[in-house]
Amino acid sequence: MKSRIGPYLQSAPAMLWLALFFIVPLLAIVSISLMTGNSIDGYTLTWNFSVFPDALDQYSAQLGRSFLYGGISTLLALIAMYPVAYWIAFHGGRRKSIFLFLLLLPFLVSFIIRILTWQFILSDEGIVLGTLKDLGILGENAHILSTPVAVITGLTYDALPWMALPIYVALEKIDRDLVEAAGDLYASGYQQFRRIILPLSAPGIYAGILLVGIANIGDYLSAQILGGPSTTMIGNIIQTQYVQNGDYPVASALSLMLMLALLLCVFVYARVFGTRTIQEYA
């Protein structure tokens, strides 16, 4: 059992699969991005490095929008869920697991159906707009679908449980004696929160931001179903270019740039908190 090659034999099958179907494809799109040609005659490798600045130039609006929508939805989810995670961790009492369960219920509904229900809710005659129009608060022509508000609403909703979970885990780990000690030393409630609880929950906050931010910046289903032509995100472009138009080099270049931009964020995170914390909360 404790042989030298043991751990290698044990991890080899999983690592081979990941090498072949995750690492190699990532490297493959580097070479694909440098090809030129068209979808009918095929592509050849011409080391066409200009694809990167060109793609960046052509799709800078969508790339910027992805980071904007992704950033706003992540921030909204953080603001919405921190107090909830805090309350469950510190004041949930014996019903903690029931509250957590309620919070995670959306996970049991298919991703696509969650977004579809928002299309329902936000539709021109739906619960929100229909009511506001009936009350005369909004004009008859008001609409939310196809606007950034609709896309961000969908992205934020999907992020809520993903954001709450790591923050809750971090808060739950805080030694209650520390908070009590601060109280005994006459720290006010606000000071206890600001000086003890908030700093100790920081790894959870960062893990939540990382998980949600990456998923939302790369997401394209919200934009596809809730958005319109003016809300296309970089994911939509990659998908259409790759699957429908067969423009592989441009789609690969965009994927690589997205990946690199996000890897940079992960790298900065790992330098500050270490990779172990990502694993712990993922």
Added chain:
Amino acid sequence: MAGKGISADGARPVRRFPWTRFVLPSYVFVVMAYTLVPIAVMILYTFNKAPNQRLTFSWHGFTTEWYSKLFEVQDLTQALWHSLEVAVISSIIATALGTPAAIALARRRFRGRGAIDLVVVTNLTAPTVVVGASLLGFFIALSVPRGLVTILIAHVAFNIAIVIIVVQARVSGFDESLEEAAADLGAPPWITFWKVTMPLILPGIFSAFLLSFALSIDDYIITSFVAGQTLTFPLWVAGAVKVGIPPQVFVMGTLIFVSGVLIALASLILQRWGDHGETVRT
């Protein structure tokens, strides 16, 4: 005891801010209600007497018709079947490959461990749109025909990392002296493994399997790249958005949701039972 702000462990009350008595619980209630709205919408509209076999926002009266006609949209049933097949098979393969790797990573220090950690973390944090695009590029470059097999390969790839993380977390908290005791009593290594190690880490393996299953059946973005002409449940639904969604989609979503809730409740009750009423940590 929602609203009374009783602390996590009744014995040593944490000093609390005055507003945790009323403001915070009400806020938590509002956020929880908000997260449940789409679920309520989904369930409610499975009972709408929708004309033309399409979901509409306007209410046309109560019916249970769609439950009895659950499998009448043939392509949809076919797509759901594909999803179930892929979810079951990919979770089995991922669990089988990921578990030994997780055990090795949790227990042994060996050269290359850091590299494996890095691959797993990158896999978990890589934007799904990039993972999907790179796999499609890889399959196109090798002229692999896209279909059920490529979907399966992709799902195993993203589930392996999940299995490794979940199982590793359970194995790390495992008391190795139990295995030593078995060895001291003369059990050969494989008997120790099957009689001592396996039963203790089985709950971890089982939750890894369930999580893989859930992620697989729900995946839209990666599948949309590698599916070719094959449709899974999320792909079919996304394709049907433009022409209108048959009510059966929400019925299937509701049934999946209800079975998920039942499985989760069962495990929650078992866990409570096992803990003899101690605080349940999730």
